[in-house]
Amino acid sequence: MALDPALRDRIVASVDEGFPEQLALTQDLIRFRSTRGEEQAIQDFVFRAFRDRGLAMDRFLMDRAAIEAHPGGSKFTPDHSEAPIVVGIHRPRQETGRSLILQAHVDVVPAGPEDMWTHPPFEPVVEGDWLYGRGGADMKAGHAANLACLDALRRIGLQPAATVTVQSVVEEESTGNGALMTHLRGYKADAVLIPEPEDEKLVRANTGVLWFEVEVRGMPVHVREMGAGQNAIDAAYRVVGALREIEARWNADKAGRSHFETEEHPINLNIGKIEGGDWASSVPAWCRLSCRISIYPGISAAAAAREIEDAVRAFSRGDPFLANNPPRVTFNGFFAEGYVLEEGSDAERVLGEAHKAATGRELESFMTAGYLDTRVHALYDRIPALCYGPASRNIHGFDEAVSLSSLKRITTAMALFVAEWCGVEPIA
Amino acid sequence: MALDPALRDRIVASVDEGFPEQLALTQDLIRFRSTRGEEQAIQDFVFRAFRDRGLAMDRFLMDRAAIEAHPGGSKFTPDHSEAPIVVGIHRPRQETGRSLILQAHVDVVPAGPEDMWTHPPFEPVVEGDWLYGRGGADMKAGHAANLACLDALRRIGLQPAATVTVQSVVEEESTGNGALMTHLRGYKADAVLIPEPEDEKLVRANTGVLWFEVEVRGMPVHVREMGAGQNAIDAAYRVVGALREIEARWNADKAGRSHFETEEHPINLNIGKIEGGDWASSVPAWCRLSCRISIYPGISAAAAAREIEDAVRAFSRGDPFLANNPPRVTFNGFFAEGYVLEEGSDAERVLGEAHKAATGRELESFMTAGYLDTRVHALYDRIPALCYGPASRNIHGFDEAVSLSSLKRITTAMALFVAEWCGVEPIA
Numbered sequence: 001m002a003l004d005p006a007l008r009d010r011i012v013a014s015v016d017e018g019f020p021e022q023l024a025l026t027q028d029l030i031r032f033r034s035t036r037g038e039e040q041a042i043q044d045f046v047f048r049a050f051r052d053r054g055l056a057m058d059r060f061l062m063d064r065a066a067i068e069a070h071p072g073g074s075k076f077t078p079d080h081s082e083a084p085i086v087v088g089i090h091r092p093r094q095e096t097g098r099s100l101i102l103q104a105h106v107d108v109v110p111a112g113p114e115d116m117w118t119h120p121p122f123e124p125v126v127e128g129d130w131l132y133g134r135g136g137a138d139m140k141a142g143h144a145a146n147l148a149c150l151d152a153l154r155r156i157g158l159q160p161a162a163t164v165t166v167q168s169v170v171e172e173e174s175t176g177n178g179a180l181m182t183h184l185r186g187y188k189a190d191a192v193l194i195p196e197p198e199d200e201k202l203v204r205a206n207t208g209v210l211w212f213e214v215e216v217r218g219m220p221v222h223v224r225e226m227g228a229g230q231n232a233i234d235a236a237y238r239v240v241g242a243l244r245e246i247e248a249r250w251n252a253d254k255a256g257r258s259h260f261e262t263e264e265h266p267i268n269l270n271i272g273k274i275e276g277g278d279w280a281s282s283v284p285a286w287c288r289l290s291c292r293i294s295i296y297p298g299i300s301a302a303a304a305a306r307e308i309e310d311a312v313r314a315f316s317r318g319d320p321f322l323a324n325n326p327p328r329v330t331f332n333g334f335f336a337e338g339y340v341l342e343e344g345s346d347a348e349r350v351l352g353e354a355h356k357a358a359t360g361r362e363l364e365s366f367m368t369a370g371y372l373d374t375r376v377h378a379l380y381d382r383i384p385a386l387c388y389g390p391a392s393r394n395i396h397g398f399d400e401a402v403s404l405s406s407l408k409r410i411t412t413a414m415a416l417f418v419a420e421w422c423g424v425e426p427i428a
Numbered sequence: 429m430a431l432d433p434a435l436r437d438r439i440v441a442s443v444d445e446g447f448p449e450q451l452a453l454t455q456d457l458i459r460f461r462s463t464r465g466e467e468q469a470i471q472d473f474v475f476r477a478f479r480d481r482g483l484a485m486d487r488f489l490m491d492r493a494a495i496e497a498h499p500g501g502s503k504f505t506p507d508h509s510e511a512p513i514v515v516g517i518h519r520p521r522q523e524t525g526r527s528l529i530l531q532a533h534v535d536v537v538p539a540g541p542e543d544m545w546t547h548p549p550f551e552p553v554v555e556g557d558w559l560y561g562r563g564g565a566d567m568k569a570g571h572a573a574n575l576a577c578l579d580a581l582r583r584i585g586l587q588p589a590a591t592v593t594v595q596s597v598v599e600e601e602s603t604g605n606g607a608l609m610t611h612l613r614g615y616k617a618d619a620v621l622i623p624e625p626e627d628e629k630l631v632r633a634n635t636g637v638l639w640f641e642v643e644v645r646g647m648p649v650h651v652r653e654m655g656a657g658q659n660a661i662d663a664a665y666r667v668v669g670a671l672r673e674i675e676a677r678w679n680a681d682k683a684g685r686s687h688f689e690t691e692e693h694p695i696n697l698n699i700g701k702i703e704g705g706d707w708a709s710s711v712p713a714w715c716r717l718s719c720r721i722s723i724y725p726g727i728s729a730a731a732a733a734r735e736i737e738d739a740v741r742a743f744s745r746g747d748p749f750l751a752n753n754p755p756r757v758t759f760n761g762f763f764a765e766g767y768v769l770e771e772g773s774d775a776e777r778v779l780g781e782a783h784k785a786a787t788g789r790e791l792e793s794f795m796t797a798g799y800l801d802t803r804v805h806a807l808y809d810r811i812p813a814l815c816y817g818p819a820s821r822n823i824h825g826f827d828e829a830v831s832l833s834s835l836k837r838i839t840t841a842m843a844l845f846v847a848e849w850c851g852v853e854p855i856a
Contacts, residue, residue: 270709271661272707279537282825397647398713
């Protein structure tokens with residue numbers, strides 16, 4: 001049953017009216033340099049923003065033992081965030097609608113060399129339709145949109161007629177342990193929506209992701225005796241060759257996998273970081289690679305990890321240097337399966353109608369080849385997990401930006417979705 | 429004219445008698461973690477050791493402008509040491525002999541991962557004939573030997589009958605600016621001896637060395653859009669390929685170069701350090717390589733640098749990514765020509781006799797393919813520059829060690845050399 005057209009028009013107008021305030025909140029969020037491990041201050045800011053809206057508050061830490069025991073939990077390392085998870089709960093007077101989780105993450109990836117940015121990365125600058133800033137698109141715009149869609153209803157005297165749980169998590173860019181912790185805490189709803197920057201589309205399928213480090217060590221010597229020494233940087237690069245063979249094999253395995261077989265290169269291996277050696281005139285004794293690879297839905301992280309370990313071991317046995325210095329493979333981040341959003345859910349239908357009302361277009365769905373926290377809700381809560389959000393540029397790159405017109409459309413769609421999915425009741 | 433046999437025997441016995449004291453001094457020096465930029469404390473220790481022996485003291489800083497204006501000077505970077513140069517001068521009552529500079533450096537290369545050492549790198553441990561410790565061989569053993577050979581004479585009531593300048597420098601492992609600064613300060617003598625770990629041989633020829641950094645930058649993206657981004661780590665590895673072509677060309681150019689043409693691989697390019705990227709799930713936007721390459725004597729550092737810059741530029745023009753993102757090449761350390769010790773000097777003859785008296789063997793000479801501070805004295809002072817020192821293991825590597833029996837033989841040879849080259853006079 002579609003929304004009453006008059007109510008729909010009031011919601012559309014309310015989102016528009018509140019947009020300057022929504023933009024200001026988004027800019028406030030961007031100003032926090034909330035890279036991994038640096039999210040304490042922003043989570044306090046978020047706590048106040050939730051509480052000021054009258055939400056019931058819950059704030060809790062990661063349960064390391066529970067997370068590491070879970071098949072979708074990632075191992076803790078010294079880099080793991082210690083910031084809390086912040087949850088705000090709206091409870092209606094009459095629980096007549098369907099409940100909903102609105103989730104977003106506050107952690108952002110590093111900015112890289114700041115001189116490659118047009119504007120400083122943590123200064124939110126608007127130019128034309130674009131709001132620039134690290135993490136603005138991924139996903140502080142979505143974080144603020146979660147509140148803005150509730151604010152839009154409140155502005156016209158309404159609130160959801162079902163429990164809405166607004167969740168602010170960390171570790172989305174590294175382990176997914178924040179979203180997993182909300183599940184372990186016991187939160188569950190009839191659907192979840194996470195407004196990641198998805199170009200106004202709905203994520204139909206999503207790869208799992210594994211992070212791992214490969215460490216090579218060798219016996220260094222003075223470069224004058226270079227022939228006698230073993231160069232760990234060169235050896236690490238040979239390991240990369242072996243990893244590229246896994247990537248090629250997994251890409252070749254796309255045949256018959258719906259959502260993936262028509263992609264040219266569905267599986268990406270990224271060597272994201274390299275460090276090796278101490279001194280220009282010493283043959284390097286060590287080299288570490290930080291790697292990230294994706295896996296198809298239905299393949300467990302544990303099975304993929306074994307395949308990686310086995311392949312590195314087999315390659316090393318045939319390499320004169322590595323045979324004596326076997327590389328160490330450590331899974332130090334994402335250890336996550338992918339998921340598929342099954343077609344035909346009522347949640348998707350309602351979002352599709354809201355999207356059409358807000359944008360005039362049918363809701364398209366697509367496969368995305370990066371990690372998403374929606375996997376927790378799809379795999380372990382087994383509820384419709386909707387990942388849907390605004391158009392963006394250069395996420396994880398320089399001059400990351402989110403389209404403001406797109407953000408307003410998405411927020412409108414979210415508000416209409418909440419009104420229809422949860423129903424509305426007058427504020428007392 | 430050879431030394432009087434009775435005097436020779438007294439000197440040999442005196443070095444032997446003083447060896448426990450010499451070993452203790454060497455161990456004291458090893459305990460200082462005097463990596464680049466961390467040599468202030470050890471230079472104060474050296475100052476006291478020189479002054480306590482009654483030497484006239486001179487302590488001075490680098491003259492950056494004078495060094496950078498000199499063709500053999502290396503550019504300053506933020507890593508450059510700010511420690512002083514320490515010089516102690518012995519002046520005889522009667523200047524009847526030939527003057528001598530005894531030089532050594534106190535800086536050592538980084539230890540690398542300490543867990544790969546059998547003993548902690550800065551704890552001097554004796555096992556059998558070997559004294560272990562970072563920088564023990566290269567060249568704190570030689571540093572202490574400079575004093576020990578003078579101590580051996582003093583122990584039997586003698587001192588050199590000519591000016592002997594004992595110099596303790598820094599920056600030998602990175603720029604050679606410390607030794608160059610002693611030249612710019614105006615020190616000069618009839619010969620110089622630097623007891624680097626040269627396996628009881630004399631260095632006949634020595635390559636020059638250049639250090640340079642190559643920095644590649646690209647446009648990073650989220651790994652889900654990897655095809656659209658440019659991977660700076662991969663691009664850096666392509667530049668390494670171009671640099672290996674220079675290395676091959678320079679090695680092929682060995683024909684007709686005496687001291688080099690019989691070497692299998694006289695020119696070594698070392699990629700000693702690599703750093704790139706910030707995040708496993710972002711395509712890396714930057715990568716920096718720290719490189720070191722050697723050049724033949726007679727080739728100026730400036731000419732070699734131009735060739736490297738030109739080759740990187742030419743390669744980059746043909747690379748689709750690098751053409752738009754030309755790598756930056758920065759010469760950030762050694763900018764040094766090589767040298768040849770011309771045969772037939774009286775200094776070499778005297779050292780040869782001393783060596784034979786101390787070891788029973790003829791003095792051999794050889795080519796060494798690493799930087800040596802003797803180049804300053806050979807090229808700019810134009811005096812016989814003798815680089816000669818003890819047997820060692822794993823300099824710049826793990827478990828660096830110096831042979832104690834070899835060190836005693838070398839110290840004996842040095843004391844006999846000083847006695848013959850400078851002559852001796854009774855201490856007043």
